[in-house]
Amino acid sequence: xxxxxxKSKGLTDVPFxxxxxxxxxxxxxxxxxxxxxxxxxxxxxxxxxxxxxxxxYKYFNCDMQEAAHGRAPAVATxxxxxxxxxxxxxxxxxxxxxxxxxxxxxxxxxRAEKITTIFVNNAIYGMTGGQMAPTTLxxxxxxxxxxxxxxxxxxxPIRISEMLATIDGAKFVERVSVDxxxxxxxxxKAIKRAFECQIKGEGFAIVExxxxxxxxxxxxxxxxxxxxxxxxxxxxxxxxxxxxxxxx
Amino acid sequence: xxxxxxxxxxxxxxxxxxxxxxxFFGYPITPxxxxxxxxxxxxxxxxxxxxxxxxEVAAINxxxxxxxAGARVMTASSSPGISLKQEGITYIAGAEVxxxxxxxxxxxxxxxxxxxxxxxxxxxxxxxxxxxYRTLCYAPSSIQEIVDLVILGFDKADYYRNPVLIxxxxxxxxxxxxVEFKDPAPIDLPExxxxxxxxxxxxxxxxxxxxxxxxxxxxxxxxxLEKKYKLIEENEVLYEAYGLEEAEVVLxxxxxxxxxxxxxxxxxxxxxxxxxxxxxxxxWPFPHxxxxxxxxxxxxxxxxxxxxxxxxxxxxxxxxxxxxxYFNGTQGGMVPTPASVLADIEKIAGGTK
Numbered sequence: 001x002x003x004x005x006x007k008s009k010g011l012t013d014v015p016f017x018x019x020x021x022x023x024x025x026x027x028x029x030x031x032x033x034x035x036x037x038x039x040x041x042x043x044x045x046x047x048x049x050x051x052x053x054x055x056x057y058k059y060f061n062c063d064m065q066e067a068a069h070g071r072a073p074a075v076a077t078x079x080x081x082x083x084x085x086x087x088x089x090x091x092x093x094x095x096x097x098x099x100x101x102x103x104x105x106x107x108x109x110x111r112a113e114k115i116t117t118i119f120v121n122n123a124i125y126g127m128t129g130g131q132m133a134p135t136t137l138x139x140x141x142x143x144x145x146x147x148x149x150x151x152x153x154x155x156x157p158i159r160i161s162e163m164l165a166t167i168d169g170a171k172f173v174e175r176v177s178v179d180x181x182x183x184x185x186x187x188x189k190a191i192k193r194a195f196e197c198q199i200k201g202e203g204f205a206i207v208e209x210x211x212x213x214x215x216x217x218x219x220x221x222x223x224x225x226x227x228x229x230x231x232x233x234x235x236x237x238x239x240x241x242x243x244x245x246x247x248x
Numbered sequence: 249x250x251x252x253x254x255x256x257x258x259x260x261x262x263x264x265x266x267x268x269x270x271x272f273f274g275y276p277i278t279p280x281x282x283x284x285x286x287x288x289x290x291x292x293x294x295x296x297x298x299x300x301x302x303x304e305v306a307a308i309n310x311x312x313x314x315x316x317a318g319a320r321v322m323t324a325s326s327s328p329g330i331s332l333k334q335e336g337i338t339y340i341a342g343a344e345v346x347x348x349x350x351x352x353x354x355x356x357x358x359x360x361x362x363x364x365x366x367x368x369x370x371x372x373x374x375x376x377x378x379x380x381y382r383t384l385c386y387a388p389s390s391i392q393e394i395v396d397l398v399i400l401g402f403d404k405a406d407y408y409r410n411p412v413l414i415x416x417x418x419x420x421x422x423x424x425x426x427v428e429f430k431d432p433a434p435i436d437l438p439e440x441x442x443x444x445x446x447x448x449x450x451x452x453x454x455x456x457x458x459x460x461x462x463x464x465x466x467x468x469x470x471x472x473l474e475k476k477y478k479l480i481e482e483n484e485v486l487y488e489a490y491g492l493e494e495a496e497v498v499l500x501x502x503x504x505x506x507x508x509x510x511x512x513x514x515x516x517x518x519x520x521x522x523x524x525x526x527x528x529x530x531x532w533p534f535p536h537x538x539x540x541x542x543x544x545x546x547x548x549x550x551x552x553x554x555x556x557x558x559x560x561x562x563x564x565x566x567x568x569x570x571x572x573x574y575f576n577g578t579q580g581g582m583v584p585t586p587a588s589v590l591a592d593i594e595k596i597a598g599g600t601k
Contacts, residue, residue, distance in 0.1 A: 012453075042449035045317065057455045063444035065316045066457040068339050071309040074301070078313025078321070079444060081271060081297045086446045104309075107302035 008032040010041050014058045021214040021221025023178045024053055024120065030184070031091065031118055032060060034192040038199065044087040045079050047072040049101075051093035052126040060091075070101025073108035076115045087198060089116040094135040095125040098160050102134075105164070105206075112169030112203035116194045119160060122211040123232060130216030134158045137231055142216070157235065161208045165241035171203035173241040177210040177233060179225045190240075202244040210236055251426040256391045256416070257282035257324075259427050260350055261290055263398035264322045266429050269348070270296035271321040273310035275303055275329060278362040279418035280352035283324040304329040308336030308349075315345040316456035318443030320402055324350035326418065327368050328359060331376065337411055338377025342458025344442075344473075346405035348398065349383075350414040352421035355580045363581020364418035366503060369558035372415045373532040380470050382477045384484060385413045385531040387502040391425035393529075403435045404484065408476060409442075415531060417554060419504040419583075485537075486529035493543040495524030496597045498571075500563050501552040502528045505584060509552050512589035521597045531559070539566040548572045548596040552584050572596075 010032025018024045035041040041062055048056040050069035057064035067075040072090035080088040097105050097119050108115065124142055125131040132142040132149060135157045139148040149157075165173045172194050176187035190207045197205035210232050212224035219227055254262065260283050264272070272291055274284040284300060291298040301307035307323050314321040325333060330351045340347060353368045355361035368376075372385045384404055388394035394416055401412040444454050460466035488506075492498060497516070501509045506527040513523045522545065528535050542549075549571050551560040557575050564573050576592050578584050 043446040045444045045446060047313070054459065057457055061453060063446055063454045064456070065313060065444055066343070066455070066459055067312075068309065068335055071305065071312075071336070074306040074309035075313035075316075077299070077306075078271070078273065078310035078315070079317040080313075081299060081310070082314045082317040082319040082321075083445060103302055104306055107306065110302075 008036055010036045010061050011059055012061045016059065017055060018052065019215040021212065021224060022052070023211040026178045026184060027118065027120055027209050027211065028056070028059055030188045030191050031089070034188065034195055035062065035087070038192065038195055040087045040195070040199065044089065045083065047076045047079070047088070047090040049090070049092040049096040051096045053091055053093060053120065054127065056091050070096050070099070071104055072096070073101065073104040073113070073115070073117065077108060077111070077113050080113060080115050084114070087116070087195060089118065089195070091118045092120070093126070094119070094121040094123065095133045098134045098158050105160070106167070109164050109167045109170040109204045109206070112171065114198050114201055114203060116198045117206040118191065119206055119208045120211045121160070121208055121236065122213040123157070124213050124216050126213045126216055137235060159236060161206070161241050164206060169203050170206065170242055171244040172197040172205035175208040175210065175236060175238050175241070177228065177238055179210070179212070179228045197244050200244070251428045253424055254391060254427050255282060255422065255424050256394060257352065257421040258286045259391050259395050260324065260398055260414070261286035262429065263395040264348065264402070265290055265294045265296070267320065267399040267402040267432065269320045269322050269402060271314045271319050272296070272298045272323065273301050273307040273314070273321070274323050275301050275307050275325065277326045277329040279354060279364070279421050280324050280326045280350065282421070283350060304332035305335060308333040311347050312336050312340050312343070312345055315340065315347040316343065316444055318440045318445055322348045322350065324352070326352045327354045327356050327365065330368060330371065334377040337383065338375070338379055338381060339458050340411045341381035341383060342379065343456050344409040345411070345456060346409050348401045348405055348412050348414065351416070353415065353417045361581045362418070364504065364554060364583070365579065365581065366417050366505060366554040367556070367558065367579065368415065369531060369553070369555060372413050373534070373562070381473065382480070382532055383411045383413045384408070384480055385415050387415045387529060387531050388420060389503050389506045389527065391420065391423070391427045394420055395427050395429060399432045403432060403437065406437045407435065408480060410476065410480070417503050481533040484530060485533045485535050487535035487538055488527040488529060489525060489538050491522065491524035492526070492538070492541050494522045494545055495543065496522045496545050496547050497593045498524045498526060498542055498546055498549045499552060499589070500526045500549060500559070502531065502559065505552050505554055508584055508586055509589050512586040512593060515586060515590050516593045521593060523593060534562045534566065536566040542571070546571055548574055550574045550576060550589070550592050550596060552576045552589055554578055554583065
């Protein structure tokens with residue numbers, strides 16, 4: 001029998017705990033496949049966040065450290081400075097990276113720290129039960145914005161990729177989505193490129209991945225994908241904001 | 249090696265490098281800024297990396313990353329900065345990552361002052377962060393001692409896989425004294441086979457982590473930590489004590505304050521009062537047992553601190569109600585005077601207090 005598909009060696013055999021329809025699993029797979037295809041898995045150290053992907057240290061088949069909420073870029077900095085020849089990445093959600101960890105992500109980019117960040121943006125705090133995130137869309141209902149996000153009260157959602165693209169040290173910045181097979185393929189390319197950016201010693205690289213949260217959005221997995229396409233992509237346009245060859 | 253004249257903060261940096269520290273992550277704050285200043289020049293010369301972090305919070309999390317990756321790493325700050333580092337310190341303790349953290353204490357609470365203080369005793373010994381954890385706390389009273397304790401601290405951090413605090417008041421950081429950098433006593437240290445160095449395809453992945461979602465797992469983890477802390481309590485207590493057997497009054501003080509009370513002690517002895525002293529060198533573990541050697545002539549104990557009274561709680565625990573415990577304290581950068589300590593000694597000895 002010919003093997004046409006197998007689970008990436010970049011993932012352990014621990015079953016994911018993610019909710020049905022959550023796209024974290026897909027994104028984990030893309031990261032794991034990229035590390036294997038680049039031949040760096042055994043020389044990689046990952047940093048897991050606080051949030052839904054807090055247990056990522058159990059899933060990636062490489063050395064891992066578990067960081068405090070928002071601090072993954074600082075932890076990754078410490079690791080990278082000790083092991084400049086290894087690949088170091090942080091995997092963070094939008095509550096973690098765009099809110100409590102906004103300072104750390106800005107400065108890791110500012111230092112052109114040679115790490116790669118996978119930033120999963122699902123416009124909500126998933127793990128704590130669906131509270132408003134800095135990325136929550138105006139009008140979007142959450143448990144702490146029960147009438148919908150009020151711009152007058154909470155401002156507009158933050159666009160991290162656009163903000164980081166203004167920083168010289170951020171050598172690769174791209175926003176992708178995993179709502180369709182075509183977009184998943186583009187996401188894979190961007191993630192791989194973000195690791196290449198680090199391997200080539202260019203500087204900081206980040207891929208923002210638009211993701212769904214069917215459980216806390218109160219939608220079926222399929223409707224959640226539609227909601228992402230109809231609501232998130234118009235506010236968070238997909239595309240490359242910085243590429244290290246063109247950016248030189 | 250001959251002695252050199254050095255400022256306390258710079259001596260801390262030199263001692264760390266002597267101990268093989270290769271990484272320093274910090275953020276400037278008075279009165280400890282000379283430590284990052286010194287390290288920014290000396291550490292790259294020693295083949296290491298100095299990095300000025302964007303905040304104390306980031307700095308301690310860089311320490312967590314670097315220590316978890318197997319390096320000898322240090323950070324330094326002063327009181328409000330150490331408060332910010334507490335988040336990282338509890339993670340570091342929970343994940344059992346070795347590192348050395350220096351606190352050149354100033355007055356508080358809040359922004360307090362930039363003058364020397366000893367008001368972070370609770371924070372240091374009770375764990376300023378969340379959860380059941382302990383940090384080995386060394387409290388030097390001279391530049392020579394801070395150098396020796398920084399060097400020892402790196403070994404102890406590695407040996408126990410635990411954060412080590414050097415708790416000094418700003419006076420120690422700012423003054424100059426002659427100091428000698430001695431080679432540390434050799435110690436058998438376990439290999440860091442738990443560190444995140446990349447598997448190299450030769451072993452299962454290592455995970456540096458303080459999360460245990462199953463109650464039974466966390467209980468087991470905490471039990472294991474508790475056993476380690478007991479071992480530290482049994483083996484790592486350091487103190488200086490003398491005159492306890494005959495003493496009418498026993499003085500308890502650490503750091504700079506201990507030097508002041510020694511002056512008062514001499515003055516009291518010149519007046520015919522027998523005085524003993526206990527100077528804790530480790531604040532945790534606290535030298536409880538030495539209090540049992542206080543003789544029957546003792547009328548009372550005087551605890552002297554640059555705080556509103558923090559170590560005095562441990563003194564009372566150690567004394568177990570056998571003797572009255574009195575307090576002489578100053579705050580805000582005010583330093584206790586030998587005269588005020590002498591006056592208290594006389595009151596206690598005369599039984600008039």
